Amino acid sequence: MASSLILQAKNLTKIYGENVIFRDISLDVRKGETIVIIGPSGTGKSTLLRCLNLLTRVNSGQIFLEGREITAPGTNEDQVREQIGMVFQNFLLFNHLTALENVMLGLTKVKKLPKEQARQKAMQELSRVGLADRAGHYPAQLSGGQQQRVAIARALAMDPKVMLFDEPTSALDPELIGEVLGVMAQLARDNMTMLVVTHEMGFAREVADRIVFMEKGSIVEQGAPDDLFERPQHARTREFLWKITELYGKKEKP
Amino acid sequence: MSAFLELFLRFLPDLLSGAGMTLLLTAEGLTAGFVLGLLAALGRTYGGKLWRSVSIAYIELFRGTPLLMQVFMLYYGLPGLGITLSREWVAFLALGLNSGAYQAEYLRGSILAIGEGQMLAGRAIGLSRWATIFHIILPQAIRLAIPAWANEPVSLLKSTAVVFLIAVPELMAKAKAIAAKTYDPIGSYLAAALIYLVMVYLLDALMKWSESKAVIPGFESEAKRA
Ligand SMILES: Nc1ncnc2c1ncn2[C@@H]1O[C@H](COP(=O)(O)OP(=O)(O)O)[C@@H](O)[C@H]1O
Ligand SMILES: [Mg+2]
Numbered sequence: 193m194a195s196s197l198i199l200q201a202k203n204l205t206k207i208y209g210e211n212v213i214f215r216d217i218s219l220d221v222r223k224g225e226t227i228v229i230i231g232p233s234g235t236g237k238s239t240l241l242r243c244l245n246l247l248t249r250v251n252s253g254q255i256f257l258e259g260r261e262i263t264a265p266g267t268n269e270d271q272v273r274e275q276i277g278m279v280f281q282n283f284l285l286f287n288h289l290t291a292l293e294n295v296m297l298g299l300t301k302v303k304k305l306p307k308e309q310a311r312q313k314a315m316q317e318l319s320r321v322g323l324a325d326r327a328g329h330y331p332a333q334l335s336g337g338q339q340q341r342v343a344i345a346r347a348l349a350m351d352p353k354v355m356l357f358d359e360p361t362s363a364l365d366p367e368l369i370g371e372v373l374g375v376m377a378q379l380a381r382d383n384m385t386m387l388v389v390t391h392e393m394g395f396a397r398e399v400a401d402r403i404v405f406m407e408k409g410s411i412v413e414q415g416a417p418d419d420l421f422e423r424p425q426h427a428r429t430r431e432f433l434w435k436i437t438e439l440y441g442k443k444e445k446p
Numbered sequence: 447m448s449a450f451l452e453l454f455l456r457f458l459p460d461l462l463s464g465a466g467m468t469l470l471l472t473a474e475g476l477t478a479g480f481v482l483g484l485l486a487a488l489g490r491t492y493g494g495k496l497w498r499s500v501s502i503a504y505i506e507l508f509r510g511t512p513l514l515m516q517v518f519m520l521y522y523g524l525p526g527l528g529i530t531l532s533r534e535w536v537a538f539l540a541l542g543l544n545s546g547a548y549q550a551e552y553l554r555g556s557i558l559a560i561g562e563g564q565m566l567a568g569r570a571i572g573l574s575r576w577a578t579i580f581h582i583i584l585p586q587a588i589r590l591a592i593p594a595w596a597n598e599p600v601s602l603l604k605s606t607a608v609v610f611l612i613a614v615p616e617l618m619a620k621a622k623a624i625a626a627k628t629y630d631p632i633g634s635y636l637a638a639a640l641i642y643l644v645m646v647y648l649l650d651a652l653m654k655w656s657e658s659k660a661v662i663p664g665f666e667s668e669a670k671r672a
Contacts, residue, residue, distance in 0.1 A: 274572025
């Protein structure tokens with residue numbers, strides 16, 4: 193029995209003004225699956241993730257979350273986003289709140305949990321990313337790696353059905369990348385459903401169930417990591433993989 | 447010198463009651479101005495078409511014309527519209543409206559400086575647009591606005607002097623009355639000036655103190671280093 197579909201994108205097209213960012217993209221995400229999206233920059237990967245959690249509206253196509261169409265008119269978009277976690281390249285922690293308060297905010301203001309219950313849950317999530325001892329620190333008092341782990345905890349606290357990661361380690365100093373990838377690898381082992389845009393090929397190879405290669409607004413090919421890395425079907429995929437190992441090869445490490 | 451001291455002490459109760467009115471007008475004007483400024487800043491950055499246009503018109507109108515003209519327009523204009531208000535009310539209204547236009551721009555500047563990212567992050571956990579504005583953006587924007595905003599209380603306090611022209615009994619009006627009574631304009635205005643100086647000094651100290659209270663740990667030092 194194939195595990196159930198959580199997120200399904202059908203023929204998504206996104207246009208900014210005159211620019212077609214991507215056209216006719218379809219993607220199925222199954223429960224517990226970790227999908228890594230790779231591709232050159234400017235290809236529409238970030239835009240695709242933002243369309244999936246309705247931060248940006250697609251021009252055409254449909255998105256289904258657990259079988260329910262979330263692109264349908266009248267959908268409560270806030271409720272959809274509550275169920276889809278997102279982690280950004282530049283962390284985007286709430287700067288005026290401590291790590292703990294960052295994680296608690298969604299619990300008290302969106303889920304309307306009582307304060308004490310929210311605090312307990314938030315502490316659990318901080319422990320999960322190894323930062324229980326930094327609960328009282330403000331974002332500016334944390335390293336980039338710690339900030340990104342708090343951002344992951346903040347998203348996890350909402351008990352999302354899917355987690356979207358948009359180049360979560362691209363803004364980090366090389367020595368801080370490992371701690372964030374470590375947390376993500378653990379999440380994957382815990383069967384979180386994840387969609388990860390990254391240039392970290394080591395992580396992609398070891399953690400992903402499927403790799404999707406995107407270029408110029410379309411999915412060129414996708415497949416299991418071994419297939420895609422060892423036997424890419426398209427010249428463009430080969431070319432990209434060759435370039436990316438040149439660029440990032442030295443520091444890759446999950 | 448002793449003549450001045452004598453005048454100062456003799457009219458001190460009068461001067462203090464004027465200073466009291468000055469402080470009251472300042473406090474009222476600041477408060478009303480904060481509410482109006484917040485509404486206008488939000489309207490200009492996040493509002494729909496109507497709210498936005500009204501905010502822009504309000505801000506431009508009140509920053510682009512002299513305060514004294516605004517006072518006179520309200521004082522002579524409102525009765526024509528069938529609204530009669532006391533002098534104090536006209537003064538309060540004019541100062542509030544005027545200060546609001548300036549406060550709106552301080553707040554708008556800092557709202558824009560917070561950036562789109564915080565909005566994205568708020569929306570991404572399921573907060574609505576306005577919930578994000580209130581829980582995430584405004585708390586940061588107001589803190590960020592404080593250093594620039596801190597000039598407003600002092601500036602407004604000094605501006606209140608113009609309302610003596612519609613005979614509101616504030617410090618300037620009292621000084622003028624004392625000058626007429628004693629034929630000593632220099633002494634009278636000097637006495638008022640001293641009291642203005644003391645008030646400005648205290649207000650400044652209060653602003654510095656609240657600035658220090660609003661610091662986000664680790665954040666300000668980062669901002670200063672950058
Ligand atoms: N808000 C926007 N308005 C107009 N163009 C945009 C906007 N956001 C992204 N783009 C454009 O869309 C293209 C894809 O961007 P992006 O999704 O960030 O690519 P990637 O994440 O793969 O690097 C880029 O050419 C970018 O300039
Ligand atoms: Mg991107």
